[in-house]
Amino acid sequence: MMRIPLLLGITLPLVLAGDYALLFLLPLGPLHWKEIMPACGGDNQSPINIVRRKSQWDKDLDEILFEGYDQAPPGRWRLLNDGHTVVLNLGGAPAAEQINITKGGLHGTYQALQFHFHWGDLNHNGSEHTLDGIQYPMELHIVHINSKYKTISEAKGHPNGLAVLAFLFKVSDADNTNYNTIVAALKNISQADNYVDLASTFPLSNLLPDMPLLSKYYRYKGSLTTPNCDEVVTWTVFEELIPLSKSQLDAFKKMLYFRKMATTSRMTNNFRPIQPLHSRKVYASRDATISSCSRLAPSFVIPLFLYVLVGLFSGPS
Numbered sequence: 001m002m003r004i005p006l007l008l009g010i011t012l013p014l015v016l017a018g019d020y021a022l023l024f025l026l027p028l029g030p031l032h033w034k035e036i037m038p039a040c041g042g043d044n045q046s047p048i049n050i051v052r053r054k055s056q057w058d059k060d061l062d063e064i065l066f067e068g069y070d071q072a073p074p075g076r077w078r079l080l081n082d083g084h085t086v087v088l089n090l091g092g093a094p095a096a097e098q099i100n101i102t103k104g105g106l107h108g109t110y111q112a113l114q115f116h117f118h119w120g121d122l123n124h125n126g127s128e129h130t131l132d133g134i135q136y137p138m139e140l141h142i143v144h145i146n147s148k149y150k151t152i153s154e155a156k157g158h159p160n161g162l163a164v165l166a167f168l169f170k171v172s173d174a175d176n177t178n179y180n181t182i183v184a185a186l187k188n189i190s191q192a193d194n195y196v197d198l199a200s201t202f203p204l205s206n207l208l209p210d211m212p213l214l215s216k217y218y219r220y221k222g223s224l225t226t227p228n229c230d231e232v233v234t235w236t237v238f239e240e241l242i243p244l245s246k247s248q249l250d251a252f253k254k255m256l257y258f259r260k261m262a263t264t265s266r267m268t269n270n271f272r273p274i275q276p277l278h279s280r281k282v283y284a285s286r287d288a289t290i291s292s293c294s295r296l297a298p299s300f301v302i303p304l305f306l307y308v309l310v311g312l313f314s315g316p317s
């Protein structure tokens with residue numbers, strides 16, 4: 001019974017002060033977030049395990065229109081160790097408002113704000129979402145704000161406030177050279193609040209799988225994956241994996257440190273474990289790979305079943 005007040009007393013001031021290491025270090029890790037932030041115990045939390053064969057095919061989930069993703073915007077980008085991840089703020093560059101997404105079942109325009117990563121440690125994978133129970137080495141989140149809202153705090157007040165694109169990684173033999181700029185910069189931002197201004201911007205699409213493959217995705221309504229866990233995120237989790245070599249992945253696991261506490265700790269396992277789906281549905285895009293049964297069920301299998309049933313009970317005339 002003493003645990004909750006004790007946690008409140010110790011953890012809340014530190015989290016408010018931005019001591020993000022506490023978010024992921026036991027015994028005050030993600031399992032206890034709901035004790036200090038009740039919203040983290042809500043019914044629409046993220047991440048989740050996506051069971052492909054249980055997802056519901058939705059023909060309205062067509063190709064997402066990526067605007068500005070294929071251009072290097074003017075200005076410079078700043079890569080920051082914010083104490084719990086590596087984040088690149090896109091809002092700082094001029095013309096960033098032109099990097100946005102529409103269509104793909106999204107209502108309105110969502111403007112890209114920042115991207116960041118979640119990963120494991122040298123022995124464990126660290127994606128947040130899992131696909132059919134499989135956790136992947138790393139996950140990229142590109143956070144977008146509904147253009148109806150002016151600030152992120154305003155957006156957090158609305159269920160349709162944010163849209164996050166989630167990409168899972170796989171280990172490849174060769175380096176993914178499109179990640180060289182980011183990986184090379186990690187050694188310069190090892191401590192919390194360290195930042196580095198990248199020499200040049202680049203098209204965001206460089207970081208992603210080939211555009212035609214991005215029509216395969218899963219969609220559900222969820223939350224931010226760090227406190228306050230606001231349930232304001234329309235999630236899109238893509239099927240196609242991003243390749244990254246082991247040495248590139250290891251750079252994230254070895255070069256970076258959480259915000260300093262009494263002792264310095266490596267920035268590893270900065271992912272939240274999967275959360276219950278409850279009554280939510282996961283929808284599969286038009287092109288997503290789900291079992292043919294799920295896809296055929298509404299249009300073909302049920303009428304066929306009824307036809308057979310009618311045949312069985314109608315006697316000879």
Ligand SMILES: [Zn+2]
Binds near residue numbers: 116141225
């Ligand atoms: Zn994230």
